[in-house]
Amino acid sequence: MRKPFIPGPILLLGAPGAGKGTQAKELVRLWSIPQISTGDLLRANVAQGTELGKMADGLMKNGQYVPDDLVNQMVANRLALPDTHNGFILDGFPRTLPQAEWVDSHLSHDLPLVAVKIQVDYNLLLRRITGRLSCPLCQRIYNIHLQPPRRAGYCDVDGAELSKRSDDSVEVFKGRMRSYEDLTAPVIEHYHMKARYGEVNGEQSVARVATDIMAVVEKMRSMKS
Ligand code: AP5
């Protein structure tokens, strides 16, 4: 009998709007491993009014990154939960070189990290960001142009009213892209130099991109270390 596939730690890389969150949710469904999104964790802190949330709120609204040590500690707390045993999907982390160095020295899974970059061109990113809505209850992601809900403005799953992220304006997107190019491009280069790295075309259907990511991960996992 074929052994069940253990995905292990997976890192999704890509610009704001590339589809990291959308794909992470697909992989959660297909592989039953958790998504660890630093953006979602920070937004939860903002919503709960924690000290971290109060500090992060202003930075996020301007498209600036939250300090590395705070983000690293937040991820360390999340990784300590027992549901990460068969693997997890890092979404939006690491996104600076110090965060990548922290990951490289602190991840203690039996399997090594596989990094997959989702590639999407600038004009489509802009369209994705400006059209995005999400469900405050189940976190499902929609797009008024590209992935509309069945009933305009309401979640297909639980009927909750969809909301727009406070950083999803053209101006803030430009700032996020600058942070991405200055601070996250070197992270992509860092993982590109390592053996377990792949790229997928993110300008396809959600299902097709997910199939391509799974193929990259399965190929990397079949490689001898
Ligand atoms: P974060 O929440 O991580 O934002 P981001 O990196 O800018 O990425 P997005 O969430 O905007 O895009 P995505 O790639 O997830 O795309 P999505 O799937 O939603 O971070 C927000 C902020 O938090 C940062 O700016 C920073 O301030 C702070 N922060 C977070 N992590 C940090 C860290 N590690 N260090 C420091 N600070 C940190 O898709 C986008 C849209 O496209 C949706 O509308 C979706 O429906 C649509 N779409 C997706 N795929 C497809 C497809 N295949 N076809 C059609 N439509 C699609």
Ligand code: MG
């Ligand atoms: Mg996201």
